[in-house]
Amino acid sequence: MKKLQKPLLALGLVCGLGVAGQVFAQDCATPIAIHSNETGITGDTCAAGNPLPTYGGTGSPQNEVVYSFTAQDANATISIASTGGYAGTTPALFLLPACTAASDPIQFGAPGADMPVNSLTNGSTYFVTVTADPGGPNAGCGQYTVAVNGILPVALQNFSVE
Amino acid sequence: MNTKMKVLSLALVGLCGYAGSAMAVCPTDPAQPTGAWSSKSVLGGSLTVSTPGYETTECKLDAAITSATFGSAYVRDESPASEPHYRARFLVDTDALTGLNSLQSVRLLSANTETPYLSIGETVRVSVFGNLAGTAQSLAIAAGCEGATSNLCSTNVPLTGASPHVVQIEWIKGTTGTINVWVDNGVEGTPTATLPGNTNGWVVDYAVLGLSTSSPGYRASQLNKVVSFDQFDSRRTTFIPSP
Numbered sequence: 001m002k003k004l005q006k007p008l009l010a011l012g013l014v015c016g017l018g019v020a021g022q023v024f025a026q027d028c029a030t031p032i033a034i035h036s037n038e039t040g041i042t043g044d045t046c047a048a049g050n051p052l053p054t055y056g057g058t059g060s061p062q063n064e065v066v067y068s069f070t071a072q073d074a075n076a077t078i079s080i081a082s083t084g085g086y087a088g089t090t091p092a093l094f095l096l097p098a099c100t101a102a103s104d105p106i107q108f109g110a111p112g113a114d115m116p117v118n119s120l121t122n123g124s125t126y127f128v129t130v131t132a133d134p135g136g137p138n139a140g141c142g143q144y145t146v147a148v149n150g151i152l153p154v155a156l157q158n159f160s161v162e
Numbered sequence: 163m164n165t166k167m168k169v170l171s172l173a174l175v176g177l178c179g180y181a182g183s184a185m186a187v188c189p190t191d192p193a194q195p196t197g198a199w200s201s202k203s204v205l206g207g208s209l210t211v212s213t214p215g216y217e218t219t220e221c222k223l224d225a226a227i228t229s230a231t232f233g234s235a236y237v238r239d240e241s242p243a244s245e246p247h248y249r250a251r252f253l254v255d256t257d258a259l260t261g262l263n264s265l266q267s268v269r270l271l272s273a274n275t276e277t278p279y280l281s282i283g284e285t286v287r288v289s290v291f292g293n294l295a296g297t298a299q300s301l302a303i304a305a306g307c308e309g310a311t312s313n314l315c316s317t318n319v320p321l322t323g324a325s326p327h328v329v330q331i332e333w334i335k336g337t338t339g340t341i342n343v344w345v346d347n348g349v350e351g352t353p354t355a356t357l358p359g360n361t362n363g364w365v366v367d368y369a370v371l372g373l374s375t376s377s378p379g380y381r382a383s384q385l386n387k388v389v390s391f392d393q394f395d396s397r398r399t400t401f402i403p404s405p
Binding site (some may be wrong): 049050051052053054055056057058059060061090092094100101104105106107108110113133134135136138 | 165192263264265267268269289290291292293294295298299300302303304310311312314315316317318320374376377378379
């Protein structure tokens, strides 16, 4: 009997948990993987770039940090809170079906208004951007903490070959 | 050369000489042959001419998206021809778009090229969207800018005060090109926003005014809400004074 256990093996766990909160990549080409029930994700959009100058028709000159996941029965909420900065504005989360300036966002979230993540296409890659209110100052930015409550991709808890 | 390309104020053009008259009759169709515009598109939308207009004009153009799955309601001006310098000014009333938030956007104006460069056909475009809370509106101005992120120059300008808002854009072609924007600002020397960038790959061949490229969020929440336009004026170079 061969028994293989892969606790907490979530899709996208390649670069994973040890670097949660570290902004080592933050654009569309190399987004940061975000996982189910992941907490303590921190970052600073003031230190980020502006890889998406627009979200479709919504202007987004504010900097953003880009996260991604491959959906599999996604059913989660993502919360965001400010830990500094964001003068005259508020942190914001957006869910995008593609990481292009032409993509209209599917959902958004803000402090106190968690972003729902559900009804997605299994196997498709989605992008979560952390930015500032597009309706706020163009230079709006700050430090944040993000938490996932629920499933983005299904986490494989156990796999056995008998 | 101060060449005026087109004045498409419904009051001035559409009334065929009746502007200012109590007997004024608005055209039933904004597009030719009764109206001034080259053509129109009302696929999943509606376009009507109503009276009165804004700032003492007799008529205005009312546009709405009426389909939850797609929609356009715009008029098209074919007057420009490979323009390397383009100005357009119009009045827009977005007050009916209550609760407009950051998932809800719709394009109001675009000046376009017939030969897209870097897969971008909109030389410069203006959209309206809301903030996260749905309590304030902004204009998003974006233009093709080679070498910029996503080959776009962009900025947001908040809309403050009541409609109608006066919007003017100036687009200048060049490797060190410029896009200037005035919003409720009649002072030529101090644009509300200026975007520098390499715009050399684009020209302006036609303009589209009305509602287009609505986001799914817009269609879900702003269906049948009317956005009104008036006093469109486009030129090659000269600043267009506020009405």
